Amino acid sequence: MTTMTAAPVTREILTDCVRTATAAPSLHNSQPWLFRIRGSRIEMYADPTRRLDVVDPDGREQFISVGAAVFTLRLAIRRAGFGCDLDLLPDPARPDLVARVAAMRPLPVSAGVEALAAAVPYRxxxxxxxxxxxxxxxxxxxxxxxxxxxxxxxxxxxxxxxxxxxxxxxxxxxxxxxxxxxxxxxxxxxxxxxxxxxxxxxxxxxxxxxxxxxxxxxxxxxxxxxxxxxxxxxxxxxxxxxxxxxxxxxxxxxxxxxxxxxxxxxxxxxxxxxxxxxxxxxxxxxxxxxxxxxxxxxxxYGRTIGRTPRRPMTEVLLPNVRRAARRTSGPPTHDGILR
Ligand SMILES: Cc1cc2nc3c(=O)[nH]c(=O)nc-3n(C[C@H](O)[C@H](O)[C@H](O)COP(=O)(O)O)c2cc1C
Structure with a gap:
């Protein structure tokens, strides 16, 4: 069965999609990702402070981990009833910016999307x-x-x-x-x-x-x-x-x-x-x-395994820079992720 939403995407929907994306696997459960919602787009960053220097000195597995979260985010946006546009490594000057993922116009949810999305909490x-x-x-x-x-x-x-x-x-x-x-x-x-x-x-x-x-x-x-x-x-x-x-x-x-x-x-x-x-x-x-x-x-085929923990959204969802700037009297603070 397919379902379709007619309403435009909201920040709440995208926040839910980010929460779903954090269920992705990551090297040693390091969860080396950060997200920022800008309108209907989500920016995804590799968090350089969460790279495992000994086992992963080039950051290859960190990017694999963030890639797993990118797929989960794409899937969550599709499951929410929207098309999804993916721009990988969109800015050569910002190598930590792994992807921009945009929610597009409403799109019917296919059975394949339903099935994969249903598996997320059980993986x-x-x-x-x-x-x-x-x-x-x-x-x-x-x-x-x-x-x-x-x-x-x-x-x-x-x-x-x-x-x-x-x-x-x-x-x-x-x-x-x-x-x-x-x-x-x-x-x-x-x-x-x-x-x-x-x-x-x-x-x-x-x-x-x-x-x-x-x-x-x-x-x-x-x-x-x-x-x-x-x-x-x-x-x-x-x-x-x-x-x-x-x-x-x-x-x-x-x-x-x-x-x-x-x-x-x-x-x-x-x-x-x-x-x-x-x-x-x-x-x-x-x-x-x-x-x-x-x-x-x-x-x-194995026994059922429980859910490993994930960091709270307050730690992985970056504030919107413009809004944060309005709240503070000084210049916008750079968090090291945006360079
Ligand atoms: C790039 C990458 C490498 C991993 N390598 C191993 C591994 O060598 N041995 C292992 O037991 N799990 C490995 N894992 C699984 C992670 O430890 C696991 O995803 C993480 O602890 C979160 O747990 P979950 O997968 O149950 O959600 C790896 C996962 C990723 C994404």
Missing amino acids: HTNRWPFATTPVPDDVLGRLQDAARREGTMLAATRPPGRDAVLRLARSADHQLYERPGYRAELAAWAAPEGRSDGIPRWALGAGDALNILPMRTFAEPARPRDRFEPSPIILVLATAGDTRAHWIRAGQALQRVLLTATWYDLATMPLSQPVEVPSVRRLLIDPGSGLSAQMVLRIG
Whole structure:
């Protein structure tokens, strides 16, 4: 069924859309995004204070995270009954300005939009064992189609390629622990109760007793160990280049794939160690393909997982500059995001 609104978009509607966008996944739940509503447009910024310097020195995963929020925002605007226009990296002088997303004229809500939007609150990262039940080929095809629609490629690995990816992932995991500051950075994002970012203890999952999957150990002492599925289903998301624009595209595709998987009752887990060590990342994909690996994903059928926290809107929604200027007697303050 499709629905359509005739009323123009309001700031309240766009604020709701921003709230929905913050449900997106992000590296260590860093939520490295900021939003500003200007009329019917929303500006999205990468927050430079929330980049993870040790594991993500180039900010690639930060842009993937913000890209995931861009897709969720686009989806929320469409779900609210409006067309949506996207301008990526619109101002070369402001590299932190990731996107301008505009709500356009009223547009009917398609069944596809309804389905993806319905999955947003149910998508969670699952760090527990999955069932050994295979994922049907047509569902894998839907996930690949989701990636393609966002201008990326999703490869479903098969043994022995899958085993090679897992070997690389384990190797990257070991190498990361040798990186100065890595353990401290992980520990900083293993969040105690009551924090609105980071990964709560209950969501940290288990270690793999079979030592096949390198499950990220956020907090010491180590978590419980469990037997994970011995033949995990591993996907690799890739783009045809490796610029900021490609990273944002990868983030949008990631969220589209994750929401599609959620709609099919699949549990999902990004597994990013192999794309965080450049020498390992290069080996994930045949160099002759011209593609760059952006993310590795594990999917399967798993238990229901709860919702991780999100920062309040007061922290992520920037005030409108002109209104703020009117309230203060001095010149407008620059927050470091607008440069
Ligand atoms: C770029 C990126 C990389 C991630 N890498 C990992 C990872 O290596 N291991 C992991 O368990 N989760 C990973 N995640 C999942 C995040 O930790 C998760 O999205 C965040 O904690 C919020 O939780 P939620 O996905 O349940 O909403 C990654 C997410 C993103 C966007």
